[in-house]
Amino acid sequence: MEFSEHIKTANVEDVVLRQPLHPPSRGTLCITGHHLLFSDREEGSSRQLLLLLRNIDAVEKSVENLLVYSGTITIKCKDMRVLHLDIPGMEQCLNIAHSIETLSCLDGVAAMYPFFYRPSDLSLQNQWGLSSTEKYYSQMKELHNRWRLSSVNRDYSVCPSYPPAVIIPQNTDDDMLKKVAKFRQGGRFPALCYYHRKNGMVILRSSQPLTGANRKRCREDEHLLQAVIDGSDKGYIIDTRSSQQAQQARMTGGGFESKSSYSHWKRLHRQMERGKALQESLIKLVEACGDESHNMDRWLSKLENSKWLSHVQTALSTAGLLAECVERDGHSVLVHGSEGTDSTLLISTLAQLIMDPCCRTLEGFLALLEREWVQAGHPFQQRCAHFAYSHARLQQESPVFLLMLDCVWQLWRQFPLALGFSEALLLRLATEAYASDYGTFLCNSHQERCALGVTENTHCLFQALLRPTERDYYSNPLYEPTELAIWPSVHPQSLQLWRGFFLRWTQQARQLEEAQEEIRNMVIELHEQVKMLSLNM
Structure with missing residues (x-):
C-alpha cells in the first residue's frame, strides 16, 4: 500500500503551532509518508518542525475554537513533547488527524523510515554494528x-x-x-x-x-x-x-x-x-x-x-x-x-x-x-x-x-x-x-x-x-577511567527523578541543559589550553 493512500490532505496553510519552550507560530503544515513538517511563514523566520510520525503516541481532536478555527489537534509524542495544531477548516482538520493516526501506527517494519533514510555521510556498505x-x-x-x-x-x-x-x-x-x-x-x-x-x-x-x-x-x-x-x-x-x-x-x-x-x-x-x-x-x-x-x-x-x-x-x-x-x-x-x-x-x-x-x-x-x-x-x-x-x-x-x-x-x-x-x-x-x-x-x-x-x-x-x-x-x-568497581547507592535519598528526560520540555530543564553545555564547553576549552601548554613546553 502506498503512503499517499493514507494522506487525504497533504498541505494546509495558516496553521498555528503551539509547542513547549517556543511562542506560537503561524505557517504551513505538510504531511509525508514518514514526517510531519511545519514551516513558519513569518518574514525573516526560519523556524521549522520536522517530526517523525513514528514519534507520535496519541492524537486528540477538539473543536473548541469554532469562531476562529475549525479544530485543534493535540499531538502527544513518545519523547514527551505535547504539540497543538490549530487548523482552519473542519474537513482539513479531520483529514490531517486521520492521516497522522494511520501513518504513525503502520505495522510493517519494511515500510518504516529507517529503510528510506539515506544520510550523505553514512554508507550501507559499512560493516553493521560494533560488537557480536x-x-x-x-x-x-x-x-x-x-x-x-x-x-x-x-x-x-x-x-x-x-x-x-x-x-x-x-x-x-x-x-x-x-x-x-x-x-x-x-x-x-x-x-x-x-x-x-x-x-x-x-x-x-x-x-x-x-x-x-x-x-x-x-x-x-x-x-x-x-x-x-x-x-x-x-x-x-x-x-x-x-x-x-x-x-x-x-x-x-x-x-x-x-x-x-x-x-x-x-x-x-x-x-x-x-x-x-x-x-x-x-x-x-x-x-x-x-x-x-x-x-x-x-x-x-x-x-x-x-x-x-x-x-x-x-x-x-x-x-x-x-x-x-x-x-x-x-x-x-x-x-x-x-x-x-x-x-x-x-x-x-x-x-x-x-x-x-x-x-x-x-x-x-x-x-x-x-x-x-x-x-x-x-x-x-x-x-x-x-x-x-x-x-x-x-x-x-x-x-x-x-x-x-x-x-x-x-x-x-x-x-x-x-x-x-x-x-x-x-x-x-x-x-x-x-x-x-x-x-x-x-x-x-x-x-x-x-x-x-x-x-x-x-x-x-x-x-x-x-x-x-x-x-x-x-x-x-x-x-x-578507573579500574575500580562503581557501587551505586540505592538509598531513597540517593536516587532522583531523571529530570533531563521526564521534565525535558520545561523551562527549568532547558536552563539546566544550557548550564551543563556551558560547563562542558569550559572544560573542553581548558583541556585544549592544557594540551597547548604541554606542547609548547
Missing part, C-alpha cells in the same frame, strides 16, 4: 580454555530469540544444547554473556526451566550448569521473580532450579516488576510530570504512587547483588526470570557497568547495549510500540529499556567522572528506542532483522553516534 558474540569471544583469550563458540543456533531453530553464535562450556556439545533448549522457555538455554577478567568468573543468562508441576528434570541442563562452576564450590542463580511467583509458574509449565538437582547452585529471588505493571508505572509518572497544578504535595504524592523510583531502586540493588557475587565473592552467576528477555538483560547490563571499566567508555557502552539488548533478543518492536500517552489497550509494551537508561543515569550522576559518555547520549538512546531514523532498534530479534534485511538496508545508530562530531557531543569531558 564472535568478536567478544575472540577478544577474551582467557575464555578459550574452558569455553567454546557454538553455531548450534545458526538457523535460529534452537532458539528464535538468540543470535546465531553463543558461548558455552567447552565440554557441552551441540546435541546436549538442543536438549537443554527444549527444557528452557523459548529455547533460551544458559549462555555466557560476561567474563570477569579479575577472577575468571562469568555471568550467564537464560529463561526459566520448564520443570512444571511434575518437577521434570533435564540431565543435560544440570550437566551444563555443573560445567560452568567446575572446580568451584558453588554458583548463584538470581531469579528476578519472587519465590511465590516462581512456584506459581510451575503450575503453568514453568518453574525454577531445585536444590536437589542443582546442589552446587544457590538460588536467590529478587522480585522485579515487568510487563503491564511497569508500563502502568510509566503512565502514572508521565501523568504526574504533566500536572500543571503546581501543587508540591500533589506532585510528590503522584511521583510516589507511580512507583517508578522504586523500580529504579530494585534494578540497581539487584544488579549490585549480581556484581557483588562475581566481583567480591568470586562466584559465577546465572540470571533469569521467566522469558529472560527483559529484567534479565537489565540486570546483566547494569552489573557489567558496575564491574567492568571497558563497558564505561562511549564505544564500550554502545557495544554492551548491542550485545545485551539488540543481539540477545529484547523485543523492541513489542516493548516500545507505544509510550505513555497512547489510548491503545496495553499488550506487549513495557519500558524496560528506558528503566535501564534511567538506572545508568543514576550511576552517571553518582559517579560523574567514571563514565565516558554524557547524559545527552542517554537521552538520545531513550528517544531512538521509540522512534528512530536508524534500524538498530527495529524488530524483536536477530532472526527478524536478518529476515527483513535490516542490516543490509538501514543504517546502524551506534556507528552513527561514533562519528567524530557526534562522538565529541556524546563524550563526557570530565571522564577519568
Whole structure:
C-alpha cells in the first residue's frame, strides 16, 4: 500500500503551532509518508518542525475554537513533547488527524523510515554494528580454555530469540544444547554473556526451566550448569521473580532450579516488576510530570504512587547483588526470570557497568547495549510500540529499556567522572528506542532483522553516534577511567527523578541543559589550553 493512500490532505496553510519552550507560530503544515513538517511563514523566520510520525503516541481532536478555527489537534509524542495544531477548516482538520493516526501506527517494519533514510555521510556498505558474540569471544583469550563458540543456533531453530553464535562450556556439545533448549522457555538455554577478567568468573543468562508441576528434570541442563562452576564450590542463580511467583509458574509449565538437582547452585529471588505493571508505572509518572497544578504535595504524592523510583531502586540493588557475587565473592552467576528477555538483560547490563571499566567508555557502552539488548533478543518492536500517552489497550509494551537508561543515569550522576559518555547520549538512546531514523532498534530479534534485511538496508545508530562530531557531543569531558568497581547507592535519598528526560520540555530543564553545555564547553576549552601548554613546553 502506498503512503499517499493514507494522506487525504497533504498541505494546509495558516496553521498555528503551539509547542513547549517556543511562542506560537503561524505557517504551513505538510504531511509525508514518514514526517510531519511545519514551516513558519513569518518574514525573516526560519523556524521549522520536522517530526517523525513514528514519534507520535496519541492524537486528540477538539473543536473548541469554532469562531476562529475549525479544530485543534493535540499531538502527544513518545519523547514527551505535547504539540497543538490549530487548523482552519473542519474537513482539513479531520483529514490531517486521520492521516497522522494511520501513518504513525503502520505495522510493517519494511515500510518504516529507517529503510528510506539515506544520510550523505553514512554508507550501507559499512560493516553493521560494533560488537557480536564472535568478536567478544575472540577478544577474551582467557575464555578459550574452558569455553567454546557454538553455531548450534545458526538457523535460529534452537532458539528464535538468540543470535546465531553463543558461548558455552567447552565440554557441552551441540546435541546436549538442543536438549537443554527444549527444557528452557523459548529455547533460551544458559549462555555466557560476561567474563570477569579479575577472577575468571562469568555471568550467564537464560529463561526459566520448564520443570512444571511434575518437577521434570533435564540431565543435560544440570550437566551444563555443573560445567560452568567446575572446580568451584558453588554458583548463584538470581531469579528476578519472587519465590511465590516462581512456584506459581510451575503450575503453568514453568518453574525454577531445585536444590536437589542443582546442589552446587544457590538460588536467590529478587522480585522485579515487568510487563503491564511497569508500563502502568510509566503512565502514572508521565501523568504526574504533566500536572500543571503546581501543587508540591500533589506532585510528590503522584511521583510516589507511580512507583517508578522504586523500580529504579530494585534494578540497581539487584544488579549490585549480581556484581557483588562475581566481583567480591568470586562466584559465577546465572540470571533469569521467566522469558529472560527483559529484567534479565537489565540486570546483566547494569552489573557489567558496575564491574567492568571497558563497558564505561562511549564505544564500550554502545557495544554492551548491542550485545545485551539488540543481539540477545529484547523485543523492541513489542516493548516500545507505544509510550505513555497512547489510548491503545496495553499488550506487549513495557519500558524496560528506558528503566535501564534511567538506572545508568543514576550511576552517571553518582559517579560523574567514571563514565565516558554524557547524559545527552542517554537521552538520545531513550528517544531512538521509540522512534528512530536508524534500524538498530527495529524488530524483536536477530532472526527478524536478518529476515527483513535490516542490516543490509538501514543504517546502524551506534556507528552513527561514533562519528567524530557526534562522538565529541556524546563524550563526557570530565571522564577519568578507573579500574575500580562503581557501587551505586540505592538509598531513597540517593536516587532522583531523571529530570533531563521526564521534565525535558520545561523551562527549568532547558536552563539546566544550557548550564551543563556551558560547563562542558569550559572544560573542553581548558583541556585544549592544557594540551597547548604541554606542547609548547
